[in-house]
Amino acid sequence: MVKQNVKTDDFDRVQQLAEDGDPEAQYRIGMICKDERNDPKEAVKWFTKAAEQGSAEGQYWLGIMYANGHGVRRNRKRSVELCLKAAEGEYRRAQCTVGLLYKEGNDVPQNSEEATRWLKLSAEHGSTRAQLELGDIYREGKIVPRDREEAIKWYTLAAANKDHHLGHAAERILKNLCGM
Numbered sequence: 001m002v003k004q005n006v007k008t009d010d011f012d013r014v015q016q017l018a019e020d021g022d023p024e025a026q027y028r029i030g031m032i033c034k035d036e037r038n039d040p041k042e043a044v045k046w047f048t049k050a051a052e053q054g055s056a057e058g059q060y061w062l063g064i065m066y067a068n069g070h071g072v073r074r075n076r077k078r079s080v081e082l083c084l085k086a087a088e089g090e091y092r093r094a095q096c097t098v099g100l101l102y103k104e105g106n107d108v109p110q111n112s113e114e115a116t117r118w119l120k121l122s123a124e125h126g127s128t129r130a131q132l133e134l135g136d137i138y139r140e141g142k143i144v145p146r147d148r149e150e151a152i153k154w155y156t157l158a159a160a161n162k163d164h165h166l167g168h169a170a171e172r173i174l175k176n177l178c179g180m
Contacts, residue, residue: 011029011032014028014029014032015029018046018049021053023049023050023053023054023055023058024050024055024057026046026047026049026050026053026055026058027046027047027050027055027057027058027061029046030042030043030044030045030046030047030050030058030061030062031043031061033045033046034061034065034070039071040065040070040071040072041071041072042071043061043065043070043071044062044065044070044071044072046058047059047061047062047065048062050062051082054089056085056086056087056089056090056091056094057086057091059082059083059085059086059089059091059094060082060083060086060087060091060093060094060097062082063078063079063080063081063082063083063086063094064079064083066078066079066082067079067083076107077107079107080101080107080108083097083098083101084098087118087121090121090125092121092122092125092126092127092130093122093127095118095119095121095122095125095127095130096118096119096122096123096127096129096130096133098114098118099114099115099116099117099118099119099120099121099122099130099133100115100119100133102114102115102118103115103119103133103137103143112143112144115137115143116134116137116143116144119133119134119137120134123154123157128158128161128164128166128167128170129166131154131155131157131158131161131170132154132155132158132166132169132170132173134150134151134154135151135152135153135154135155135158135170135173135174136151137151138150138151138154139151139155139173139177148177151177152174152177152178155170155171155173155174155177156170156174158170159171159174
């Protein structure tokens, strides 16, 4: 992940790498332009360069830019294509996003098997959000059969991430679920 408030000399070094064609540097410059410099068009430029070289992170964030119409005309179909490509590239954030798209039926047909599959992949790669979502899915039993033990398993994994606000949420749910 990109360090916040990159120093000018660090930025210049990363930008030179990006201009030399390094996809990780291109992705990082895109994040800096998006988050720190509030320049969505420039972010799209760098995410596109990274995505064209197969950067899953670049593909994902370019997809998010298309989804929200930031720096580029809004195009939900293109957004889904890019997020799916990033998910296939094993980017856990993209896997979680794709799982949620299938769970809710947003921009793709609702599909509980695909939702569960993508969320599990993301959760297994350490996504606290995906772990929490899976806990909810198994606790509620709406898109898969209710399974208390499976819900507890995913909530426990999410709760182990004490540095993430969703980890704290999972901990509270787990306490209620287990009567602790």
